Amino acid sequence: MKVVEVLHMNGGIGDTSYANNSLLQQKVIQMTKPVTDEAIAGVYAALSPNIISIADLGCSSGPNTFLAVSELMRAVDGARKNLRRHHSPEFHIYLNDLPGNDFNAIFRSLPQYVEGFKQEMGEGFGPCFFNGVPGSFYSRLFPTNALHFVHSSYSLMWLSQVPKGAEENKGNIYLAAASPPCVIKAYYEQFQNDFLTFLKCRSQELIIGGRMVLTILGRKSEDPCSNEGGQIWELLAMALNELVEEGFIEEEKLNTFNIPQYTPSPAEVKLLVEKEGSFSINFLEATNIHWTASEFVDDVRRDHDGYNVTKCMRAVAEPLLVSHFGEGIIEKVFHKYQNKIVDSMTKENTQFFNVTVSVTKTCDS
Numbered sequence: 001m002k003v004v005e006v007l008h009m010n011g012g013i014g015d016t017s018y019a020n021n022s023l024l025q026q027k028v029i030q031m032t033k034p035v036t037d038e039a040i041a042g043v044y045a046a047l048s049p050n051i052i053s054i055a056d057l058g059c060s061s062g063p064n065t066f067l068a069v070s071e072l073m074r075a076v077d078g079a080r081k082n083l084r085r086h087h088s089p090e091f092h093i094y095l096n097d098l099p100g101n102d103f104n105a106i107f108r109s110l111p112q113y114v115e116g117f118k119q120e121m122g123e124g125f126g127p128c129f130f131n132g133v134p135g136s137f138y139s140r141l142f143p144t145n146a147l148h149f150v151h152s153s154y155s156l157m158w159l160s161q162v163p164k165g166a167e168e169n170k171g172n173i174y175l176a177a178a179s180p181p182c183v184i185k186a187y188y189e190q191f192q193n194d195f196l197t198f199l200k201c202r203s204q205e206l207i208i209g210g211r212m213v214l215t216i217l218g219r220k221s222e223d224p225c226s227n228e229g230g231q232i233w234e235l236l237a238m239a240l241n242e243l244v245e246e247g248f249i250e251e252e253k254l255n256t257f258n259i260p261q262y263t264p265s266p267a268e269v270k271l272l273v274e275k276e277g278s279f280s281i282n283f284l285e286a287t288n289i290h291w292t293a294s295e296f297v298d299d300v301r302r303d304h305d306g307y308n309v310t311k312c313m314r315a316v317a318e319p320l321l322v323s324h325f326g327e328g329i330i331e332k333v334f335h336k337y338q339n340k341i342v343d344s345m346t347k348e349n350t351q352f353f354n355v356t357v358s359v360t361k362t363c364d365s
Contacts, residue, residue, distance in 0.1 A: 024289065024291075024312055024352070025060075025064050025153065025154050026063070026064050026067060027289060028153060028154060028215060028289060028354055029064060029067055029068050029071070029153050029215075031287060031289065031354070032153065032213065032215050032354075032356050033071055035213055035283055035285075035356055035358050036068075036071065036072060036075065036151060036213045036358075037071070037075040037078075038358075039149070039211045039212075039213050039282070039283075039358045040054070040072050040075050040076055040079075040149050040211070041075050041076065041078065041079035042211065043148050043149055043209065043210060043211050044076045044079045044080065044089070045079055045083060046209055047148065047207075047209055048085075049089055049148060050087075050089055050090065051089055051090045051091075051092060052076060052089045052090070052091055052092070052148050052149070053092040053094070053146055053147045053148050053149070054069060054072055054073075054091065054092070054093050054094065054147070054148065054149045054150075054151065055093075055094040055096060055133070055141070055142065055147050055149070055150045055151070055205075056068050056069055056093070056094070056095055056096065056151045056152070057096045057097075057137045057141075057150060057151070057152040057155060058096065058097055058137065058152050058153070058154070058155025058156070058158075059095040059096060059097050059101070059106070060097060060101060060102075061097075061101060061102040061103070061105045061106050062105070065095060065106055066109075066113050066117075068151055068153060069093050069095075069151075070117060072149065072151060073091055073093075073117075073121075073128065074121075076089065076091070077121060077125055086124075087126075088124055088125050088126030089126050090126050090127050090128070090129070091126060091127070091128035091129070092128075092129050092131070093128060093129065093130045093131065094131050094132075094133050094141075094142065094147075095130065095131070095132050095133065096132075096133040096134070096135065096137060096141060097134065098134065098135070098136060099134040099135070100319070101134065103132050103134065106132065107132065110130055114128065114130070136160060137152070137155070137156075137198055137201070138160040138194050138197050138198055138201070139197075139201060140201050140204065140205065141201070141205065142205040143205070144204055144205065145204075145205070145206070145207045146205055146207075147202075147205050147206045147207070147210055148206070148207060148210050148211075149210060149211055149212070150202055150205075150206065150210070150211075150212040150213075150214075151212070151213055151214075152212075152213075152214045152215070153214075153215040154215060154216070154217055154354075155216075156195065156198065156214055156216045157216050157217040157218065157261050157262060157263050157264070158260060158261055159190050159191060159194055159260040159261060159262055160190075160194050160197075160260075161190065161260060162258050162259075162260045163183075163186035163187050163189070163190040163258075163260075164186060164190075165182055165183060165185075165186040166183055166186060166187070166258040167255065167256060167258075168180050168182055168183050169183040169255075169258055170255045171237070171241060171254070171255070172234075172237055172258075173233055173236060173237045173240065173254075173257055173258055173259050174230045174233035174234065174237070174258065174259045174261065175187055175224050175225045175230050175262075176225055176230060176233075176234050176237070177225050179225055184224055184225065187224065187262050188224060188262065188268075190262065191262035191264060191268075192272060195264075195269075195272050196272055196275065196276050199272070199273065199276040199278065199279065200276060200278070202361075203276070203278035203279065203361055203364065204364070206361045207361070208361055208362070208363070208364075209360065209361065210360070210361045211282075211358065211359065211360045211361070212279070212357075212358070212359050212361075213356065213357070213358045214356070214357050214358075214359075215354055215355070215356045216263075216264060216269070216354070216355045216356075216357075217261075217263050217352060217353070217354060217355075218263045218264045218265060218266070218269070218286065218353050218354060218355035219263050219264070219265055219286075219353045219355075220265065220266070220286045220288075220353055221265065222265050222267060224262075224263075227348075228263075228351075228353050230263065231344070231348075231350065232291070232313060232341075232352075233259055233261075235337060235340040235341055235344060236313070236317065236333075236337055238336075238340055239333055239334075239336035239337040239340055240254050240257075240333065241254065242336055243329060243332060243333065243336070248329050248332060249325060249329060253324070253325065256324075257324050257325070259317075259320070260320075263353070264355060265286075265355070266284055266285070266286050266355050266357075269284065269355055269357050270284055270357075273357065273359060277363070278361055278362065278363055278364065279359035279360060279361055279362060280359060280360050280362045281357060281358070281359050282358045282359060282360055283356070283357065283358035284355075284356070284357045284358075285355075285356050286353055286354065286355050286356075287353070287354045287356065288351045288352065288353050288354070289351060289352050289354065290349075290350065290351055290352075291309045291341075291345065291350045291351065291352065309341050309345070310334055310337055310338040310341055313337070313341075314334050318330060321333060
């Protein structure tokens with residue numbers, strides 16, 4: 001599986017699309033708003049740029065694409081008014097994702113969004129220009145010293161490739177209690193290589209004093225096989241294993257399927273930022289959010305909540321499953337998956353954990 005070719009969220013605006021099943025990701029962006037607001041307002045106050053260049057890496061498509069950059073532009077405009085600066089900067093916005101992302105949907109909705117946003121911001125708000133940047137953020141995407149601010153939410157846990165040696169992870173599709181030590185090592189080393197590459201590329205593209213706020217699906221525990229990082233995938237593995245037992249999937253086919261993802265701890269993120277050396281850490285925190293993106297889970301609505309969680313995961317995982325197993329088993333997989341998600345939610349406090357880090361570029365790499 002070439003990750004760069006198959007990793008993308010479900011496009012369009014249909015029932016299983018990411019656009020209609022990304023409430024969780026929206027809540028996470030809103031949760032980290034105080035951190036991103038402080039960071040970009042600090043960049044504007046310190047550097048006073050006439051043009052401020054902002055990149056959102058892993059933008060996907062749908063309402064969240066514009067939510068993140070809208071909040072960043074609002075924060076800059078608020079800082080401008082607080083500092084009593086009369087002239088608004090120009091905003092250069094760069095929306096990045098892998099080539100398979102539904103960029104067409106983004107650009108179809110862009111004119112209406114820009115018109116509405118300018119009306120909301122009123123007179124005095126500077127012009128904003130949008131650009132699509134398809135490509136992997138594990139490579140250079142922008143010219144040297146071109147950016148003031150980089151934002152990424154729920155993207156950097158995705159790896160550039162399935163770790164070499166993951167084929168030893170038989171019966172599992174991600175890190176689990178039964179995963180061999182060699183597989184755990186392979187996953188961490190792939191994340192380490194990818195994250196260091198990401199930091200090095202961004203250090204070349206950001207100006208000195210530029211900042212990044214990165215939110216990564218992660219874990220609080222230092223155990224990479226803990227439920228905090230992989231429970232949602234273990235339930236999918238159980239569903240797939242049942243289809244093997246029922247003869248719908250070949251066992252060898254399952255044994256060659258592994259999720260190209262790693263959910264790091266805050267300590268792992270801190271270690272790698274310090275190892276790369278171009279950035280200082282301003283803020284680092286782990287938070288949690290229920291699978292339903294709600295603080296309160298209603299026992300009466302458990303089946304409905306499980307259905308929504310399953311649709312959220314389907315919007316993310318379906319392209320990977322289709323590319324490996326074909327479309328024929330998809331409905332069976334997600335029917336079983338939903339049952340397991342509902343069952344898990346009745347027995348456990350099911351949560352995702354987020355690692356958010358805010359950094360400033362202090363020197364060239």
